[in-house]
Amino acid sequence: LAKTTQPISMDSYEGQEVNITCSHNNIATNDYITWYQQFPSQGPRFIIQGYKTKVTNEVASLFIPADRKSSTLSLPRVSLSDTAVYYCLVGDGGNFNKFYFGSGTKLNVKP
């Protein structure tokens, strides 16, 4: 069961690039890394998923080093609406892909 560790909170200002790093030292060979965003009283929303190196989509980039023991979610030019909790999850590939949530990172974007 891969456990993830993230900073509890981060502050940023509008227009800045934000990088949130997640540690997952015991990630399994078959596990993918997935990031979710959650607003208060809403279900988590999928942001990006990757296995290794770099993945980019229309909202974020995900950087994964060769040893895959960590990953970094990069949000370009954040806005106030990006204030949310961000969760890094590692798929437990051998057990029906159950996701166990860590503490997440509360991102506060200031004007």
Place this chain on the structure above:
Amino acid sequence: GAVVSQHPSWVICKSGTSVKIECRSLDFQATTMFWYRQFPKQSLMLMATSNEGSKATYEQGVEKDKFLINHASLTLSTLTVTSAHPEDSSFYICSATPGTGNYGYTFGSGTRLTVV
């Protein structure tokens, strides 16, 4: 695509009564669904794995007789909180996946349960 609908979005019930929460996959068949609980300012806690046509698998510490899960079809799983008490008040969230494999899971919008 990959939409999960959860109903109701909020519910208030009296202590001792039972409440049913529905989770539906609208545009795909979900062989596996998951139920989470989230208390204020805390992370999501996995309660159980719901498998279509078979018994749910509960996480350690979750009372299976209190939180009844039924996954009778490939598009619907229900969570029934039986004999609810104020400490069961929480935000319940379901997620679904078409099957095994490393997909981005889709989560429902959540159900706010308040037991008075």
